[in-house]
Amino acid sequence: MRSSAITFLSSPLLSLPASRCMIVSMSDRSKNRRPLQKGRNPSTEAIQTVQALKRANKDQRSLDQVFHSKFNRLLKLDMVAVLRELLRQNECLLALKVFEDIRKEYWYKPQVSLYAEMITVLATNGLFEYVELLHSYLKAERGLNHELEGFNALLKTLISFNLTKLAMECYYLMKEIGCEPDKTSFKILITGLESNGETGPSAMVRQDAQMYYGECLEFLEEEEEIMDKEKEYKIAGSFE
Missing domain, CATH: 1.25.40.10 (Tetratricopeptide repeat domain)
Structure with a gap:
């Protein structure tokens, strides 16, 4: 050592x-x-x-x-x-x-899950320039494993802090190393991008999702229904 x-x-x-x-x-x-x-x-x-x-x-x-x-x-x-x-x-x-x-x-050996953990802590503490630094380290790593769960955790953090550019770079990195996104990946990206007003990137990711799961993307509709019901419940509760 x-x-x-x-x-x-x-x-x-x-x-x-x-x-x-x-x-x-x-x-x-x-x-x-x-x-x-x-x-x-x-x-x-x-x-x-x-x-x-x-x-x-x-x-x-x-x-x-x-x-x-x-x-x-x-x-x-x-x-x-x-x-x-x-x-x-x-x-x-x-x-x-x-x-x-x-x-x-x-x-x-690089682990996407560890990067996701560190970036989450840095973003939570408002250290976004260091988030970008770590993200640049991740993109430069060689021999990344196909850690789908780690990538999804990272996507969730980046989207939740409205770091759209980094989230899309993370998505491209997934595809570059052959880590195919799943329904959770697409759900995080599409719903997050649309809620942040990023219609262009969202439309592109939606097209990719349709290549995997068909035109309807029912798993997105299920998510939207849950969010709508929660919103209705909160509105109704405010009048009680």
């Missing part, structure tokens, strides 16, 4: 506005902290590393030392656990630094 400390002097992270960094470091993340995910709990070493990274975050030299003395000595699963714990605590910029270091490991 590499023993060299991480260096960000040439990283694209440093070329982005510093004001965003201040927003993240000064916010009360404990209020928006996500619950622990099911699965392997972080080890003692991983938890200690998270704490050490947070303490050293304000000083680059101290941060490099923590990466050298603690993070780079962790096992693969513990490295990923550190990343996910930082995301859970909304330590966005630290998580990005950890992820960039993980990408340099010999065992690293």
Whole structure:
């Protein structure tokens, strides 16, 4: 395993506005902290590393030392656990630094689901320039697996934050690597694009969906019926 400390002097992270960094470091993340995910709990070493990274975050030299003395000595699963714990605590910029270091490991294999998880946290914290940065990393990855569930999660996040351009690029990436969209993919894109007023891209995606599922696209009508019923229920409830 590499023993060299991480260096960000040439990283694209440093070329982005510093004001965003201040927003993240000064916010009360404990209020928006996500619950622990099911699965392997972080080890003692991983938890200690998270704490050490947070303490050293304000000083680059101290941060490099923590990466050298603690993070780079962790096992693969513990490295990923550190990343996910930082995301859970909304330590966005630290998580990005950890992820960039993980990408340099010999065992690293890109996972769309992990990208979706990180982009969701960044978008939730309003760090959209970093969302674009991560999305550019994803497009540059080689050997992406056909993670349909991961792509759908990413599409849902991008559409929900009205990031239409990135959502369409994600859709093109799916097709480029041979990951065929399913009904959920088309439902997320078509209904989301139309609700955001993006009629052009929506019409194009609708045509693609018709090639897979025929002209009627009944699964879209079912979704629209559910949304209409929910809307009627809310309107009726407001008059009670």
